[in-house]
Amino acid sequence: MFHRALQGFIEVVCGSMFSGKTEELVRRCKRAQIGRQKVQVFKPRIDDRYSKDHVQSHDANRLPSIAVDNSRQILDLVDDNTRVVGIDEAQFFDDGVVEVANKLAYRGMRVIVAGLDMDFRGQPFGPMPKLLAVAEAVTKLSAVCVVCGSPASRTQRTVGNLEPNSTVAVGAKEMYEARCRFCHEPETHGQK
Template identity: 60%
Template sequence: PHKHPGTGWIEVIAGSMFSGKSEELIRRIRRAKIARQKVQVFKHKIDARYSADHIVSHSDMRHESIAVESAAEILARIEPGTEVVGIDEGQFFDNDLVDVANELARRGIRVIIAGLDQDYMGRPFEPMPQLLAIAEYITKTHAICVRCGQPANYSQRIAPVEGRVAVGAADLYEARCRRCFVPYA
């Protein structure tokens, strides 16, 4: 994306688990820093599985991040001069993240949000659908189906889990394509 200086916008990176969302977010953040832009990266406090103060990809790429309890806390922690805001695991936030993303973009910030677009039943996982609707730019990432090798768009739950998202999840889910995906009972 390349726009008038001072113009904000929203980019969403959405897909299944293992599809490379965090890698893509970290790649964009690193490039912004190469361009000497001031960057702040956030994640939700409940996502402390690999690190409390870094976002970490399944391939062990990492970038420092600020852990917050709510979308409102992101707004409160924006520093003067910040040009790019990255947010990982957007599905851990509630729908307030939509207003916060809009407000940051309105202030001229480039907002990049990565997150799961569907839960383990294949249901749209708010607030990601709402964010996809308001974003200027959308990237849909795909994993590789562990059953058949085709591009995978689903996160198959393979063990019992409390609630809609499991934290610390790598051994509880696997990537599956549409044909191989079976909603977990």
């Protein structure tokens, strides 16, 4: 097999909401751009909190991005001369995103994946556990627990289910807050 380049690898940046995952993804991508590396960022179309063609952290640090309907489209849209592929909100992708990330890494690309490692129930979220397993490097970021001030690893939903049993409730960060393991209440809406 011919390897065009041997430096391809996968990095995962994960953590709860408000832990700065997208900020970190944007920081890494901008740093690569300064190094004149071509960067493409993808996100699932479901995440249109802010805009359709930008990845935007909660701190309004923007980076152009491409919204796709499924992970397969990432492979179709990655250019041959791209060096760094960012994948934001990866928890919302189908399981195929794992193979996509692996393929891109084998093609010599640096793949930076950002996503929620756990849903608001504290359960592993979508394809994230598999992405964490195949990654060369993992960064777990923490937020600050709004109850006790400890480092927060979990996301608390603070309102009732709008869609019963749905883990996909995009759009309202007011519906969530960061909590540590001990203050997180997966079975309630966090009314203390």
